[in-house]
Amino acid sequence: MRDLARKIRVSCRVNGRAAVLEAYPMARLLDVLREQLCLTGTKEGCGEGECGACSVEMDGALVNSCLVPVLQAEGTEILTIEGLAGKRLHPIQQAFLAYGGAQCGICTPGMILAVVNLLARHPKPTEAEIREGLAGNLCRCTGYTKIFESVLQACRESERGS
């Protein structure tokens, strides 16, 4: 029963800043991020871990925050879309803008974090690796084509830059 559960305190770092969250242990990380920290860039598309709109990075791993109870966040480092851009857009955000990777935008925060996570593992991904890396993030607008292109272009530009 809900009223038997006690709220707990969870200490973690969100987008590089220390945060103390107060919530029921089984509260979804998604809700806590959105409601307590007002980080509404993380979206809910399905609530069952299928669509990936709620993707965030937790200790470097891409997770569906709708499936993560907040108690698991203790001591972790969390990155949401709000933590990605500094003064300038992150190169992936820039590429999504330039090459049409975002349409309605609702999958975009999760998709961009999935790309960032993929590139951390595969800095020069093949098209097959991109497809596999983004397979947990559904997009209903783009047919993924311009998302793949955004990723490939961002990689090309980073090679040129380095």
Place this chain on the structure above:
Amino acid sequence: MQRKEGRGKVTGAAQYIDDLTFPDMLHGITVRSPIARGRIRAIHFGDDIPWDEFTIVRAKDIPGKNCIALIIDDQPCLADQIVNHAEEPILLLAHPDKYLLEEARRAVQIDIEPLPAVFTMEDSLARNEIVWGRDNVFKSFLIEKGNVDNLWASADLVVEGEYETGAQEQLYIEPQGMIARASEAEGVTVWGSLQCPYYVHKALVQLFGFPKERIRVVQTETGGGFGGKEEYPSMLAAHASLLAWKSGKAVKMIYDRAEDMVATTKRHPSRTHHRTAVSRDGKILAMDIDYMIDGGAYETLSPVVLSRGTIHAAGPYSCPNVRVRSRAVATNAPPHGAFRGFGAPQSVFSLERHLDRVAEAAGLTPDELRRRNFLREGDTLAFGQIVYEKVDMQRLMGRAFEMTDYYAKRTRFENENAGSLIKKGIGFAAFLHGAGFTGSGEEYLASEAALEATPEGRVRVLAGSTEMGQGTKTIFTQIAAEALGIECDRIDIVQPDTADVPNSGPTVASRTAMIVGRLVESAGRALRETLLRSELLKPGYDSTAFLGACRLYIDRFGPLRSSVKYEHPRDLHWDDEKYQGDAYSAYAWAIYVAEVSVDMRTAEVHVDDFVAVQEVGKVINPVLAAGQIEGGVAQGIGLALYENVVWQQGRMLNGQMTNYIMPTSMDVPPIRVFFEEIPYGRGPAGAKGIGELPLDGTAPAIANAIAHATGADIRRIPVTPEVLLEMLEHVHA
């Protein structure tokens, strides 16, 4: 130009409806019918719930008329005595705690005496049970050209076939959502994820019985619509407003995915019968088409969906004798509604699949049959419209075949498939898609748009057209900038809010760029003309000079605004009675080619390559235009292969993303998009409509490719492995 509102979307700053919170806000929830048809006997409120903390709304609480105004007034906002479909809303609850609200919903028991229900189009037509009107038929149309009945006896060949398409869920990734505030003093305001602010406005005016100015509808950033947010948001806005009105507080209602899938609209299931007479030399002499769609329990948009499907049923072919009979029938499913393509994907699938079968029966290749029958400039469509566009289907087909290496692949696959467990196939579809409202629709809509210069030196575009990912804001910015002769970054698009923007008609029917964009263009030209005539602006100006002139003008003469209303071209005529005439002011023309492989052990189909060639007038923004086609093709792949709504007693059983499967990044092929650009004289900068087009041709191209690969006689989509396995058994037998 990059997407106007793109920065907010890539940074997560864009505010969708669920991202907004109002002080002291309640959450709202809907209690729905568990069965498809019956009489409400009683409603029990279970124990252990502090009901006195809840706002509870029933039909009797509605201040005005208990219906959702759309075309006719047959759909109640809340079922009163009778329920006509599963998940029909009966009761609304609001409370500050959304978790308690969910428990409360489960604690409400609705006692319903079941009535016999109808679940199939066949049963609906059999009329053993009348579930709507006098005969279960929402609407029927008849198109007749020449006389088909004279030809059956004398034709060299007659080919018949029946084809079916299933329901399809729009599956926008942002579920439906709305926030409402209502009071005696302020009237009613709703904010929400929606395509058509003025549809919602019209529904709330009637629901509350208020004058128009007491209702305000504001669109928030909308996470996909695809038709699913055309008519349904009127229902959700009505519910949220009623709770807000009764509680005196702001009320937020956000559907979870399961509720969104089982309760809201889907693409109409269809069944089409074709009978086609062909001469020895491959000329189609007669087409007799019977097209039927399942409208569900209430009429909603079914007559107009039926209309578009009917008009597209005979395709881009020249045929002297055509009859299309069509009906939208009632069942006790939740009402089916708008979904990108709006009836055309269903009838186009049937025709293009059928024509491959006709070709085979006539001993011709699929392309040769089409080639001998393609419509040309100056030909007359089945409903009497003479095509004055420079249509050249052969050229489009040539380009599509060149891009896919069609002929070589067709031969190679046929040679290599024998004995292979993975069989490959290539298929195509030829089709047209009319842009804008059908028939006299645009005349009735009489849409408006306006441009306004501000004293700060910017130009604002005022239109009711919504951005839902397709690029309205970007396209309008480009069109306005071009018409005014200034830079895009000087233009602002006003967020659709019925208190600020005129009624530009709904954001549907591939009409935003072509119809409303044209109004924006005209308003821009008029505004520029006004400044030039005032001599505050001199020819050869730049953006700075232009905006300086605006400021001077406003100082001297007051507001600088240019408003334009749609005027129907005088040479276009449509007869609603006879259902004849110029159905659309312009058509997009296309050839889509799909290449598939079929694993004969698992009957899984994978689309390996896809080429979409289309003539859509002048392309305003190549990235956005290609994005529209690519996304539509992916939805078409879902329609063709994966997206299967499983029904049981009129309820969707698989209302989850786990078991209703849409294409992922692993499922889509490279989608290669090519545009032939022939400027369209009446479109802004020469553009025609584009949004719905890709849904029409994708599924039949894939189905034809599967048939080519396997020999299976595909008659129904989606072609799931289960369906295909059964068909393959017939091939082997």
